[in-house]
Amino acid sequence: MRALVIDDERLARKELINLLSQYDQVEIVGEANNVDDAKEKIETLAPDVVFLDIQMPEKTGFDLLEELDNVPHVIFTTAYDEYAIKAFQVNALDYLLKPIEPKRLGEAIERLLKKLNENQDKSEEAGAFAGRKLTLDDQVFVKDGDRCWFVKLSNVRLFESDGNYIKVYFDNFKPMIHKSLNALDERLSEKSFFRASRKHIINLSWVEGIEPWFNGGLVVTLKGGDRIEVSRRQAARFKDMMSL
Amino acid sequence: MNRTRLYWLFQILGWSGYALINLFFVSLDRRITPVQIGAYSSLAAFYFLSTHAFRYAIKKYGWLNFEFPKLLSNTLLTLGLLSILNTIAQIIISWAFGTLNPETEFRLILISGNIFVSFLFYSLWSMVYFLFHFLDSYNQSLKYQAKINEIQLNHLKSQLNPHFIFNALNSVRALVDEDPAKAKLAITQLSNILRFSLMMDKKRTIDFENEINTVKDYLNLETIRFEERLQVKYNIEPSAFDYKIPPMMLQTIVENAIKHGISNRVKGGLVEINCKEGITDDLIIQVKNSGQLKSNGVGRKKEREGHGINNTVQRLKLIYGDRASFKIFNSESDFVITEIKIPKQNPTLG
Numbered sequence: 001m002r003a004l005v006i007d008d009e010r011l012a013r014k015e016l017i018n019l020l021s022q023y024d025q026v027e028i029v030g031e032a033n034n035v036d037d038a039k040e041k042i043e044t045l046a047p048d049v050v051f052l053d054i055q056m057p058e059k060t061g062f063d064l065l066e067e068l069d070n071v072p073h074v075i076f077t078t079a080y081d082e083y084a085i086k087a088f089q090v091n092a093l094d095y096l097l098k099p100i101e102p103k104r105l106g107e108a109i110e111r112l113l114k115k116l117n118e119n120q121d122k123s124e125e126a127g128a129f130a131g132r133k134l135t136l137d138d139q140v141f142v143k144d145g146d147r148c149w150f151v152k153l154s155n156v157r158l159f160e161s162d163g164n165y166i167k168v169y170f171d172n173f174k175p176m177i178h179k180s181l182n183a184l185d186e187r188l189s190e191k192s193f194f195r196a197s198r199k200h201i202i203n204l205s206w207v208e209g210i211e212p213w214f215n216g217g218l219v220v221t222l223k224g225g226d227r228i229e230v231s232r233r234q235a236a237r238f239k240d241m242m243s244l
Numbered sequence: 245m246n247r248t249r250l251y252w253l254f255q256i257l258g259w260s261g262y263a264l265i266n267l268f269f270v271s272l273d274r275r276i277t278p279v280q281i282g283a284y285s286s287l288a289a290f291y292f293l294s295t296h297a298f299r300y301a302i303k304k305y306g307w308l309n310f311e312f313p314k315l316l317s318n319t320l321l322t323l324g325l326l327s328i329l330n331t332i333a334q335i336i337i338s339w340a341f342g343t344l345n346p347e348t349e350f351r352l353i354l355i356s357g358n359i360f361v362s363f364l365f366y367s368l369w370s371m372v373y374f375l376f377h378f379l380d381s382y383n384q385s386l387k388y389q390a391k392i393n394e395i396q397l398n399h400l401k402s403q404l405n406p407h408f409i410f411n412a413l414n415s416v417r418a419l420v421d422e423d424p425a426k427a428k429l430a431i432t433q434l435s436n437i438l439r440f441s442l443m444m445d446k447k448r449t450i451d452f453e454n455e456i457n458t459v460k461d462y463l464n465l466e467t468i469r470f471e472e473r474l475q476v477k478y479n480i481e482p483s484a485f486d487y488k489i490p491p492m493m494l495q496t497i498v499e500n501a502i503k504h505g506i507s508n509r510v511k512g513g514l515v516e517i518n519c520k521e522g523i524t525d526d527l528i529i530q531v532k533n534s535g536q537l538k539s540n541g542v543g544r545k546k547e548r549e550g551h552g553i554n555n556t557v558q559r560l561k562l563i564y565g566d567r568a569s570f571k572i573f574n575s576e577s578d579f580v581i582t583e584i585k586i587p588k589q590n591p592t593l594g
Binding site: 011 | 406407409410411413421422468469507508
C-alpha cells in the first residue's frame, strides 16, 4: 500500500511516518506540506492512500479533495475540529485524532487493506489509476456546507446542472459541487452513465421505466420516482445503447 | 429580615409609639386618666388598621408599578379620604368614651385642624412606606445588574483553544525522539499554560507579568510547531509590569495572530508584541501579525472570529466601562495590528 502523508507541520509528518514505519504493508511514497504540493504529488505518485490533515494554510484538506478528479483512499488526521468530526461521524469516514493512537492507526490500516483487496478482486485496473474513467465502484468526495460525503457512484442516480454547479442526487441528499456537467461527463464511464440532455446525466443502473415523449424524445423514470427528459438527439443514442 | 416582618414591626412600634408620645404630652399637662389611655389607644388602633388597609390596597392594585404622577394623585386622594375618616373616628371615639363636647368639638376650625393633623400622620406613614420600597427596589436592581455583569463576564471569558493543545501534544510526541531536552521543556511550558488557564478563570484581572509569561510559553510551543514559519519579537517596557489586565485576553489576541498571521499562510510570518505606557496612565498593548484584514469576508469562519473580537470588546467594557479601548487595523500592506488600551486605575466594581 503506497501512502502519501499531507500535513503542514514537519513534526506532525515525522510523527505519523514514524508510526507508519512499523507496518510492512505501508510504503511511504512522499510527503506534502500544503494542498497544491499534495495535488501535484497525488497526480504523479498515484498513492493508494493519503493521510490528510484538514487545517492547512490557505487551503484545507477538504479543498484538496474537491480539486481532485480522482480521489484516492483518504484517512483524515486532525487535532481537534468539532465541525469536521461531526461531518465524519455522519458518513463514517475514517479519521485519526492527533496525537495518533497506534492502535487506532492499526485498525484504520487493516480496514483499508481489506477494502483495497476487495477492489483488486473486482477489477484488474490496478496501476491504470490516472486517466481512467470513473465507474460505479469509484467514490467521489462531496462537500456541502458543514457536511461531507464519500459517495459511491453506484448510489448516485442523477447529476443535474444548476448554473456553475452540479447537484448530486443520492439517498435523500442533493449537495452541490462546483464543476461543469461537460467536464464531469468526460470523467464518467459511458457504460454506467448517460448524458440525457444539456442539464442531466443519469445512472443507467437506476433506470426503471422509459416512455416516448414529444418530438421523438423520451422520458426516463428512475427508481425513487425522478422523471428525466431525454432530448431528441440523445434519445436516438439512448435507444442504440439499450437495444441488442 | 423578612420584609413582611419588618413591616409589622414598624407598624406596631410606630403606632404604639404614637399613642405613648401623645399620652406623654398629656401627662405634662395633667394626670393621665384611664379614659385618656383608652381613647389614645383606640385612635392608634384606628391609625394602625387604616394604614394597613391602605397598604392592602397598594399591594392589591399594584400601585408601586404606577407612573409617578398617577401614584402621587392616587396617594393624595387616599390620604385626604383617610384623614376625613380619621377625624370622624376621633369624634366617635370621644363619644364612646363619653368625652364628646359638641359645642367645642364641632367647631369648623377644630375639625379642619384634626383633618390636617391626621393628614400629616398619614403622609409621614406613606413617605416611610414608599421610600422604603423605592430604596429597596433600587438596591435590588443594582444587585441584579451586578449579577448580570458577572454572568456575562464569565460567559465572555476566553478559553484555551483545544486545537492548540492537541497539536502541541502531537509535536511534543515527535520531539521526544528528535530532541528529548526540548520535549521536556515543551511539556513544562504546556503544563504552565494549562495551569494558568484553569486557575485564572475566576479572576477579573491579574498581574501583567502572569499573562505575559503564559503568552511567552504559548509562543514557544507554537514555535516548536511552526518552526521557521513563526518569528516572534517582544518589545516590553518595564512599566508594563505595574499594570493589571484581564486574564487570557492578550493570550486570545495572540492566538488569533497565530491563526491569521502564521497558520493560514504557507510561508508563515511574524508576531510582534509591544507593550508600553501611554501618556494618560494607561497600558497600550499592541499585537502585530503578518497578513491583512479582509473587510468583506463571508462564511461561518469569519462569523466566529467576529464573535471573538466582540467578546474582547464587551469584556473590556464590562470591566473598565469606557476607559479601555480595542482597535484592529491594517498596518502598511502586510501587517495587522490589534491594540488594547487598559487604564491603570482599579477596575470599576459592578
